Amino acid sequence: MSKFRQLLEPGSIAVVGVSDEAARPGSQAVRALLANGYQGKIYPVNPKYPQFEGLSCYPSVTAISETVDVVVIGVPAKAVLTVLEECAAKKVPFAVILSGGFRETGAEGIEREQRMLQIAREGGVRLIGPNCLGLVNIHSDVYAAFGSMTRAPKLKRGGVSLLTQSGGFGYSIALACAQAGIGFRHVIATGNESDIDTVQLIEALLEDDATECIVAYIEGTNDGRALLDAGRRALAAGKPILLWKGGVTEQGARAAASHTASMTGSYDFYQALFKQTGIVEIGELHEAVDYLRAFASAKYPQGRGVVIMGVSGGSAIVFADAGERVGMKMCELDADTQARLSGVVPAIGAVHNPIDLTAGYFNKANQEKLEKAIRAALDDPNAGALCINLATTGKSGSIAAAEVLRRVAPDTDKPIVVFSSAPPSEVGAALQMLDEAGIPVFPSPARAARALAALAAYHERRADIAAEAGRQAQQASAQNIGAALDSIVQSHGSLSEAQSKAILQAAGIPVTRDIFVTSGNTAGLENLSFPLVAKVVSPDIPHKTEAGGVKVGIANRAELDSAIAEVLDNARRHAPHARIDGVLVSEMVRSGFELIAGVVNDEVFGPVVVVGAGGIYAELLGDSSCRLAPFGVDTARQMLDELQCRRILDGVRGAAPLDVDAAARALAALSHFAWDARHCVREVDINPLFVVEDGVLAADALVVPSMRADLH
Amino acid sequence: MSKFRQLLEPGSIAVVGVSDEAARPGSQAVRALLANGYQGKIYPVNPKYPQFEGLSCYPSVTAISETVDVVVIGVPAKAVLTVLEECAAKKVPFAVILSGGFRETGAEGIEREQRMLQIAREGGVRLIGPNCLGLVNIHSDVYAAFGSMTRAPKLKRGGVSLLTQSGGFGYSIALACAQAGIGFRHVIATGNESDIDTVQLIEALLEDDATECIVAYIEGTNDGRALLDAGRRALAAGKPILLWKGGVTEQGARAAASHTASMTGSYDFYQALFKQTGIVEIGELHEAVDYLRAFASAKYPQGRGVVIMGVSGGSAIVFADAGERVGMKMCELDADTQARLSGVVPAIGAVHNPIDLTAGYFNKANQEKLEKAIRAALDDPNAGALCINLATTGKSGSIAAAEVLRRVAPDTDKPIVVFSSAPPSEVGAALQMLDEAGIPVFPSPARAARALAALAAYHERRADIAAEAGRQAQQASAQNIGAALDSIVQSHGSLSEAQSKAILQAAGIPVTRDIFVTSGNTAGLENLSFPLVAKVVSPDIPHKTEAGGVKVGIANRAELDSAIAEVLDNARRHAPHARIDGVLVSEMVRSGFELIAGVVNDEVFGPVVVVGAGGIYAELLGDSSCRLAPFGVDTARQMLDELQCRRILDGVRGAAPLDVDAAARALAALSHFAWDARHCVREVDINPLFVVEDGVLAADALVVPSMRADLH
Structure with missing residues (x-):
């Protein structure tokens, strides 16, 4: 809170862009401050007016001799930058930019928003907006806002704070709650979130004693990890967050893109985050009302x-x-x-x-x-x-x-x-x-x-999250994957199946036994049990099957020798210029159920572990579950429990139950690897991950290094 | 309407069970009639009072000399029967029984309700209730009701009629709509529906010009076919029906059973019925409000x-x-x-x-x-x-x-x-x-x-239903299944796989080519193409696989001969006293996708056709869709489109698309057979029904005759 104290509890507010035109946002803000009895100082700014609404009117922000906590800016977009320079000169800590005409309007606006942000950063001015309805502190009668946020009915005081990226829609939540008798603390419409965003405001509100519950409407966040942290801290603090994510369907996201060009991210990842933080998802106005009523007790x-x-x-x-x-x-x-x-x-x-x-x-x-x-x-x-x-x-x-x-x-x-x-x-x-x-x-x-x-x-x-956090604190780091990370960094952006499996094995994920052979060196094959699989190993052939680079069901040594020769030959014909390292010979898994597991290192959410039904089920069901890495075995088990194919793991038609615990341990291990390797791994694909009666086995895998591996 | 005219627009109402005790249902009804300005005659009945609320009070129903259209009965359960006998004696056409103490209270109440119904039937009195809040005609100020239905706020006049099996909850729908400014015509709480039920009232309201839209809350119906007909007639008449089905989940149905012991039926069948009639399903109070607003335009x-x-x-x-x-x-x-x-x-x-x-x-x-x-x-x-x-x-x-x-x-x-x-x-x-x-x-x-x-x-x-009805009218009956029906009736309750498949083939459903052989007679086998399947045929062995009665993948004649001997031998050992007719040898279907199709002849809904994913998918997905028979190819296609496995039929992983049209034709044919054979077939099970590239093939099937086959 302390960081944003002057923004949320300002002792003085200047409003730039007041005029006789009643509809001007600045005029509305000043009138709302007066009408609602704001106790701090109000400084209207317009060089053409000596007075406005009975208050002294100033020619510019710098002309105000007293300190100013917040400047509300309601001038046309082009003039905003000049006003902001004045704010910087006067060392105003916060500006609320009501004006539109920025990122949401296309190329010119994007450039303008960038320059605006640069001025703010250099001048030490933190921003709400632009393109927003502003903010209101109901307890202190701060109305740094316009439009519906300043119109009747006046919200009553209470413990709910509302954050919304969409003023026009988000304030509907406040109105619905007001009709149900719910009282408010802060209402903040954040618009383009050029600087201060929803997540930072959630963090501030967690420190605000008067805020008991937070409701937010967001179309996207640029920092899923910060939202994860804020969500978990809110849970620990016992302040429920009700969150409405707009743009969760394909056409909803398309509409969002045309609205504020927010990063809407993948809804699956948001939902995983909600489960991992206790954030309560809402998708209707009455849900906000109902859940606020319920949580109030x-x-x-x-x-x-x-x-x-x-x-x-x-x-x-x-x-x-x-x-x-x-x-x-x-x-x-x-x-x-x-x-x-x-x-x-x-x-x-x-x-x-x-x-x-x-x-x-x-x-x-x-x-x-x-x-x-x-x-x-x-x-x-x-x-x-x-x-x-x-x-x-x-x-x-x-x-x-x-x-x-x-x-x-x-x-x-x-x-x-x-x-x-x-x-x-x-x-x-x-x-x-x-x-x-x-x-x-x-x-x-x-x-x-x-x-x-x-x-x-x-x-x-x-309870789950507290328990899991407790167990993780007790655990020593399960795996020493320093060497594995080194091998990824030194891979120059490309790892073979054999290298990938070795890395995952080091990370604690069981892989099928296999021997890497070249036409000259087949040592160790005698240790494997038939049937076997032979797969060509080449950093330049990611899709081995299409290249004829895979032979399965090899029953004896004679078949093996010819299979090795065949996959090498096929691969060479398929990709004449490919580097071919040799052949990976693996024991073939003949039972169990195929899952697909993997990691996506998302720009917004960081590493996310995904698990789903493999084989034909993958296409049939779109049956998958995901969580943000890292996580423990309990979370991994929940992921498996969410799968439609879950029942098969317990054995259907009299089949023996499969080792769900081992699958959960493998997913948790994968999540810790994904987190530790987040700076050098872009993607992990384990397909299939066989769940058998007494364990799991990654039968094929690919670790895709990040382009930014050098940053490690 | 004419049938229920006196009930819904009564010119005179007697109320039995008035007293100084204001809470008595009868007292409430009389006061409501007076307070709301009912223009017909009101006859309070209680031998102890000469007058009630300024009206002449009668010692009994028979003591009223004028004709009475409706008698409202609010006396204790035990006294209801006597009052009903008076109604019968006076030839009163309708009674509204507010009193509880019948079926909903256990064995004694069930018996009482049966006697009550008998008196009513013999006396020509039609009943609303018992155990209900009564009925209200808002346009004519008829308040043959008590409790919330007679309390403020007074509903305004409009085109919506509400039917509800639960007075306590159902009237919540009226209150929610009233708050939204929606006006009403009839509100009828039907309680136990001992005689007149929701479906009959829907039919009456379709003839009521002042009713534009019908909203109903039901926990069950005893006649799904009547609801189907009423729903289709409502659709044709352009009067939308919004229907809330209570007891749709397992615990909801359990709660319903303890409430009025309604026949809640299977929710799947209700949902099929909704799709086949255009009935709009609702499950929230605000949905009633929203959809009534929408349909009003x-x-x-x-x-x-x-x-x-x-x-x-x-x-x-x-x-x-x-x-x-x-x-x-x-x-x-x-x-x-x-x-x-x-x-x-x-x-x-x-x-x-x-x-x-x-x-x-x-x-x-x-x-x-x-x-x-x-x-x-x-x-x-x-x-x-x-x-x-x-x-x-x-x-x-x-x-x-x-x-x-x-x-x-x-x-x-x-x-x-x-x-x-x-x-x-x-x-x-x-x-x-x-x-x-x-x-x-x-x-x-x-x-x-x-x-x-x-x-x-x-x-x-x-549009769909009109189109399908049009097409069906043009079609001559596709199949002549008279002989098939005869064979079912003559089966004495049991049909073999061979007989079942022959019947289904006659009904227009393609079946695998097969030859029925006995150890002595193997004629015709030379016409089949290998690989083949051999299955024992016995009316006493429904589960052939468990009996060792099935051999698949028979590659040549030698294997076939030993397979025939083997399945006969296994069957005899498994069930020594079973009648064994012989062996069915079928061409084996080697490609395509397995569906399961069948018919359930439900007590409430009549024959319902079900289709679902076969094989392991059946257990995995619970993936099925159903419709009330009979129906056309378009409806059959919609059923297939609802399946999660639908995409597989279009070909996945480069596989050729399968013959969805043929599958739809087979389902439609099955539905017509199910309808024509409804008096003699209890169940049909086709498992699997293979969908292949150029058709469908029922590879195994069982037609289960009804116990009531003699009724045919």
Whole structure:
């Protein structure tokens, strides 16, 4: 926070670009500061005006004698650079550039944005924008903004901070939340993010005590690793981040490119990052509302079991349908709970979950019984959370229920959620009571179920990540891959299959036994068991099969000798100028299931490990899972669990189960290698990675050095 | 309608079970009728009261001298039967039974419900309920109901009729719609549906001119075929049905079972039915609101292309993301459109879709330009619909845009939808204007996209079903399967593989060439080409492989002779008492892709055809698709298109494409057979159905006769 303190809590704001034209962004900003009662100094700037809105107006930023924390710039793009030079001269620490006409407008704008950034960097001015709606601090009435961010309704104070790369759309999130009674701390529209970006602001908000939860709309980030770090720190700090990633489909990304030309990156990588940080992904306005309501209680389900209780069987069914899809289960009630319930709820046969209180149960006369029922449900060891379906219950019934819930809620750590579909005009008082008791109310049972699932997933993720971090700290570095890295750096950008496999073996990934032979030297072949595979080794022939450079199913020594001769011959004919080092003879894997594993060293996200179904499944299913490297065995196991082909690994049609643990260890090892080698490896491709009954075996592999290997 | 006219438009209503206790359902009903100004006669019934709420109170139903159209019964369950006997005596045509205490309460209640139904049937009284909230006719102020259905807010009049099996939850749909300004015609909570059910009411509402659209919440139906027919008639009549099916997941169905013990059926079959009728499935309250808004305009997208225009790039991205997932595409703009747009919208480089009007564009001064831009977009032949993103645009801007849209809308058949996230307190006037112009407004771009997709899918389905119906009418019955049906009926409940394949071949499904041989008679084998498969034929050995009754890959005559002997021998040892008819020798299919196809003759839905990936894929993917029989080749092709393995049929890894048309023809033929044989076939299993380069071949099949074959 301290780094951005003057930006987020400015004591003085200059606004350049005010005029009698009310629509001018600068004019709007000054009026908003005045109208909302901003307590700091306001300096309007325009050489043509002695006064503006009753304030002294200055001819330039440098003409202001007092210190200025933030300059808001709303002049046309061409004039922005001059204003920025003045800011630099005056040593203003922050400027908020509302003006458009930069990167988003094409070649000229890109150049202008670069010059602007250069002036800012040289002058020590940090920037928000350009091409943005600005920023608002609701607690301090800072309105360094224009447009919808300064229009009615005024947001109320609260613990939510909103960051958005799109002012026009992102502020919709604030409006939807405001209608639901949610209060705000900071709202920052970052526009082109020429300098300060969303990730840096997340980091600042983690240090802001008044921010309890962060909501962000982003189209892209240039630094996935910084987002990973920020996300993990937010998780450790217990400040949930709800993130809406725009441009997640092909046409969405195309629309994003035409919008701000953001680096939208690969959605798969973002989703991996969300899983690795506990960032809660949202994709609808009401999800922001629902999850903020849910997270505000700071109570988390203890397990995935839910007790559902209410006056509407249909609501319980809808909850159960939605719950099953997001992993929330209607739990069994134990005998003690059933005994406690049987006296206080209308029992139709056994007392089971969902608990049907029957129509009209919510009333003053039943409050004592209801309280007993709720306490019994909450005490059940299988119950991780409780959902009360008021459904269409009217005014008096809802108040009767709310009074009981208000009494019970402080005594439990388990979340209680409520579904009410009655109009606020009828049940407003009850809703208010529940809100004050920290009990979130949802307008549909499905939304209640999904909000509980978001809480549960967040809670689980926090435990997982803490556990994994703990285990990694205990582990010594598993592998010494210094020699392997040296061999990559010295490879001059090209590694053979044999070299690649040797490197991966050093990194802890089991590879098939094989012997490198040349036509002159076949020593060691006698140690291999038939059947064998022979593959030509050449740095210039990446696609060996197409070159006739692979023979499989070699059954005996005679076949082997002719196979070696044949693949060499084929390769020479296929690529007459290729350097041919020799032939790699490998034991052939005859059982197990083929996976494909690999590493992509992404510009934005760094090394990412991908695993998927191999063979024909790869094309059929597009079945893959990825995570940002490095990670531990538990994460690797989660990756495997996400695969559609996962069940095959446990053995289908009576086949023996395969060694999933070994596969997970190999992926974790690959991830550590990918991280350690991130400066010199561009890509790793292990295809196939056989999972067999007692291990895994990389049967073919290619490590592709980075063009920047010299940087290592 | 005429059949249920007195129920839905009663001229007189008796209410049994009124008392000073205000909470009594009957008391609530009478008060609601009075409070809402019902114009018909009201007859409260209770022997203890001379008057109730200022009305003459009658000792019994039979004591009323005038005719009574509907009796509302709110007495305890045990007393319901006596009241119903009075209704029968008085020849009352309809009773609405609000009381609970029937099927939903266990064995005693089930018996009570059966006796109740018997009295009603014998007395000619048709029933709504029991265990329901009753029914309301908003246009005629009929409130034969209690609970939330009679509480504030009063629903306004409109064209939507709501049917719900769950009063408590279903009325939430009405409340959500009411908050969105949607008006209603009939609201009917059907409860246990002992007599009149949702499907019969749908049929009645199709004849009700004042009903424009039907929304239904159901947990199950006992007659899937009637729902299929009603759905198709609704589609032909242009009255959309939005249907929420509760209990679609395992735990949802379990919750439903404990709720009303409805027949929830298989969700897959429901989904097939939705596709075959154009029924629009919903699963959230806001979907009901959104789709009702969209369908109210009665304009349908001409194709899947959408032009997006607005002041918020982020909103366009969110629309594009959501649109891609439901098949709505941002269309290309043709040269003419671009030329027309270039003068009137701020062009950043080329004028492309989404059209970025840039912040502040919506204002009075730009109205003429905006109108030109909108007309240009709507005239584009690629544009099937237009989405205007107002996003957070404020009061004056929204009014400026609404005025233009109101002018343009009457001139186009293409749907125009609007996204606005500004609070109604600010932009209410603009929203009102758009509503009156029949332009639906959505609170998120994603919801706008999904609503357009619902319209598009409905429109396509209507065309598909009309086309298929047309083609089927032209076709003569393709196959004469009379002999096949006879053989099934005469099978005494059991058919061999050879018999099954012969039946399917007669039905138009290609089967592998094979010869039935016995150890004594091997005539005809010389006509088959090696390799061959030999399979034992026995009505008592359904699982041939387990019995050692199958030999594959038989390469020559010598191998064949020993294979025949071997499978007979194995079968005899495996099942010493089995009748063994002989051996089926088939040509072996060596290429192509294995599907599984079959028929399930479901109690609720009748014959349903299922197709899925065969072999190991079946277990891996659970990849299947189904439709209610009979259907044509186009529907069969859609089934195949839904399979995850679909791409393999087009040829992967350089393989030749397989004969998808032949597969579709086989499925359609199977569906016609399934329909024609519905009285005598319980199940058909074709496994595998090979799709090869020039056709399909059923390599193994079993037709399982129905136990009720004698009914044929």
